Amino acid sequence: xxxxxxxxxxxxxxxxxxxxxxxxxxxxxxxxxxxxxxxxxxxxxxxxxxxxxxxxxxxxxxxxxxxxxxxxxxxxxxxxxxxxxxxxxxxxxxxxxxxxxxxxxxxxxxxxxxxxxxxxxxxxxxxxxxxxxxxxxxxxxxxxxxxxxxxxxxxxxxxxxxxxxxxxxxxxxxxxxxxxxxxxxxxxxxxxxxxxxxxxxxxxxxxxxxxxxxxxxxxxxxxxxxxxxxxxxxxxxxxxxxxxxxxxxxxxxxxxxxxxxxxxxxxxxxxxxxxxxxxxxx
Amino acid sequence: xxxxxxxxxxxxxxxxxxxxxxxxxxxxxxxxxxxxxxxxxxxxxxxxxxxxxxxxxxxxxxxxxxxxxxxxxxxxxxxxxxxxxxxxxxxxxxxxxxxxxxxxxxxxxxxxxxxxxxxxxxxxxxxxxxxxxxxxxxxxxxxxxxxxxxxxxxxxxxxxxxxxxxxxxxxxxxxxxxxxxxxxxxxxxxxxxxxxxxxxxxxxxxxxxxxxxxxxxxxxxxxxxxxxxxxxxxxxxxxxxxxxxxxxxxxxxxxxxxxxxxxxxxxxxxxxxxxxxxxxxxxxxxxxxxxxxxxxxxxxxxxxxxxxxxxxxxxxxxxxxxxxxxxxx
Numbered sequence: 001x002x003x004x005x006x007x008x009x010x011x012x013x014x015x016x017x018x019x020x021x022x023x024x025x026x027x028x029x030x031x032x033x034x035x036x037x038x039x040x041x042x043x044x045x046x047x048x049x050x051x052x053x054x055x056x057x058x059x060x061x062x063x064x065x066x067x068x069x070x071x072x073x074x075x076x077x078x079x080x081x082x083x084x085x086x087x088x089x090x091x092x093x094x095x096x097x098x099x100x101x102x103x104x105x106x107x108x109x110x111x112x113x114x115x116x117x118x119x120x121x122x123x124x125x126x127x128x129x130x131x132x133x134x135x136x137x138x139x140x141x142x143x144x145x146x147x148x149x150x151x152x153x154x155x156x157x158x159x160x161x162x163x164x165x166x167x168x169x170x171x172x173x174x175x176x177x178x179x180x181x182x183x184x185x186x187x188x189x190x191x192x193x194x195x196x197x198x199x200x201x202x203x204x205x206x207x208x209x210x211x212x213x214x215x216x217x218x219x220x221x222x223x224x225x226x227x228x229x230x231x232x233x234x235x236x237x238x239x240x241x242x243x244x245x246x247x248x249x250x251x252x253x254x255x256x257x258x259x260x261x262x263x264x265x266x267x268x269x270x271x272x273x274x275x276x277x278x279x280x281x282x
Numbered sequence: 283x284x285x286x287x288x289x290x291x292x293x294x295x296x297x298x299x300x301x302x303x304x305x306x307x308x309x310x311x312x313x314x315x316x317x318x319x320x321x322x323x324x325x326x327x328x329x330x331x332x333x334x335x336x337x338x339x340x341x342x343x344x345x346x347x348x349x350x351x352x353x354x355x356x357x358x359x360x361x362x363x364x365x366x367x368x369x370x371x372x373x374x375x376x377x378x379x380x381x382x383x384x385x386x387x388x389x390x391x392x393x394x395x396x397x398x399x400x401x402x403x404x405x406x407x408x409x410x411x412x413x414x415x416x417x418x419x420x421x422x423x424x425x426x427x428x429x430x431x432x433x434x435x436x437x438x439x440x441x442x443x444x445x446x447x448x449x450x451x452x453x454x455x456x457x458x459x460x461x462x463x464x465x466x467x468x469x470x471x472x473x474x475x476x477x478x479x480x481x482x483x484x485x486x487x488x489x490x491x492x493x494x495x496x497x498x499x500x501x502x503x504x505x506x507x508x509x510x511x512x513x514x515x516x517x518x519x520x521x522x523x524x525x526x527x528x529x530x531x532x533x534x535x536x537x538x539x540x541x542x543x544x545x546x547x548x549x550x551x552x553x554x555x556x557x558x559x560x561x562x563x564x565x566x567x568x569x570x571x572x573x574x575x576x577x578x579x580x581x582x583x584x585x586x587x588x589x590x591x592x593x594x595x596x597x598x599x600x601x602x603x604x605x606x607x608x609x610x611x
Contacts, residue, residue, distance in 0.1 A: 005361075006393075008393065009396070010351070010359060010361065011351070011358070011359045013358050052359065052522075054353050054355070054358075054359075054531065055353060055522065055524040055525075055528075055529070055530070055531035056522060056524070057520075057521070057522035057533075058520065058522065058533075059549065078549075078550075080549035080550040081549045081550070083522075084549065095358075097358070097359055217552075218552055218554075243548055243552075244548060244554065245546075245547060245548045245549070247518075247519065247520045248518075248520065250393060251573075251574040251575060252388065252389070252395065252516070252518070253517060253518050253519070253520065253535075253538070254516070254517040254518075254538075254540070254568060254573060255517070255519075255538070255545060255546070257564065257567070257568065257573045257574070259567070260567060260571055260572060260573055260574075260577045261573075261574070262573060262574040265574055266574065279488075279490070279560075279563065280554055280555065280560055
């Protein structure tokens with residue numbers, strides 16, 4: 001039996017039990033932790049893990065699923081560098097390492113009774129998916145739930161089947177957009193053309209008693225927050241999941257500071273009000 | 283009056299007793315003229331009158347590069363069983379002791395780092411009084427909590443003060459060689475720039491409008507010397523080194539530098555601090571305003587190393603003395 005070690009400093013082995021490509025450069029992984037580690041692993045939507053590819057290195061990755069199934073983690077990883085390229089080459093059954101979970105996550109308990117507007121761009125759908133499934137699992141606790149998701153083009157839309165299934169739900173408003181389209185998205189998805197901030201203008205969503213959660217590429221935050229400002233959305237009610245290169249996860253390596261806050265320990269989920277005046281935050 | 287004066291002639295006795303606590307290290311002038319902390323060959327090696335070493339004592343607690351994990355397919359990731367050798371570090375100036383006290387707060391605070399913890403427990407620190415020069419500005423910081431013993435140079439010998447249980451134990455063993463002598467009155471060091479730093483940090487000053495950032499950015503060579511020689515710079519990078527067998531690997535952490543371009547880069551190439559001006563501000567913020575658990579703490583201990591080694595003559599202190607005040611985030 002393995003000795004109990006600190007899951008924040010020592011990678012726990014996790015087996016790839018399932019993997020499937022979501023787009024040309026992004027793969028969905030389902031991992032299973034070993035018995036002891038599985039029982040200790042709980043997390044909130046918005047938290048992240050450090051994923052080790054043996055002999056390759058470690059990368060921070062958002063958790064894309066929800067806590068529940070015993071020791072099963074879902075991750076959505078784009079091939080963006082050396083470590084992620086090695087991960088994409090691994091077959092099902094291969095063992096990787098997991099440290100964490102790290103960070104604060106979305107304050108889902110404090111959101112009870114509120115409407116939730118979810119805004120995701122590109123791979124930013126990964127943590128938003130975790131959040132969405134948490135909200136849907138506890139559906140009676142929340143008001144109206146709206147998901148707006150933008151991808152570069154129809155082929156880059158992640159989780160197409162799931163989105164198609166979700167679009168049939170009557171307790172969720174789902175809107176998709178692509179930056180440009182030369183073809184129809186597969187799977188019968190209804191999809192607009194245009195940028196995500198433009199989509200905000202074109203659809204109705206509840207304004208009062210609403211919180212917004214945003215995750216996407218760096219450029220998206222400035223545009224979306226400017227739009228939400230125009231709508232009069234209070235910046236205390238806008239939550240952003242920020243991307244930085246967290247190397248240690250425990251607030252020591254100092255690569256991920258946003259102002260005087262650490263993305264790895266104080267974030268990665270921040271209120272817009274906390275970070276909007278910080279130079280370089282968005 | 284306490285018995286705590288050690289005559290200069292009895293220094294070898296002191297070193298003999300200290301040798302019972304580990305290998306003796308101290309400031310030594312190397313063959314190429316660089317003052318450096320290294321193992322002592324004998325009492326004559328030890329410099330009692332020196333300004334500063336090139337590299338601060340952080341190298342004893344955070345080696346420039348160290349293995350944090352070892353990977354093998356059959357056993358997965360494992361912590362390396364690196365033994366921490368017992369070391370007695372002599373001749374550490376108050377600024378460097380303050381630097382170690384700061385690193386202790388970072389690495390032994392919440393969730394102690396096991397590697398740092400092991401090295402720190404095996405390290406005995408003997409402080410030494412100093413004479414300031416034009417580069418340093420520690421002011422009157424008082425005696426930091428990091429040392430075990432502090433030695434004040436005074437009339438032909440050392441006046442010793444215990445700062446820990448281990449320090450008291452050492453003094454006890456040394457007592458046959460100690461004489462009674464009035465402890466030297468510590469001179470008050472007025473330091474105007476330190477006052478400026480304290481005031482600026484208290485109001486979370488970012489000097490956002492200062493023209494100096496552009497000036498610094500234009501001159502900086504991104505060589506990283508300022509961080510290497512800083513007693514409180516501890517940023518580290520994490521690297522995985524695959525072995526030639528193609529199966530095993532070691533994971534290393536090594537000193538990093540916030541003025542390097544890659545410091546703010548994320549996967550895919552986006553850089554959150556792509557120009558040097560932003561990187562300088564990042565350094566300023568960490569050094570004077572603090573990050574995370576050290577928020578609100580000034581990390582600069584006034585040792586003067588960065589001002590001395592910068593090949594471009596960049597001096598962050600100009601921010602404080604330039605008279606440009608504008609609070610902002």
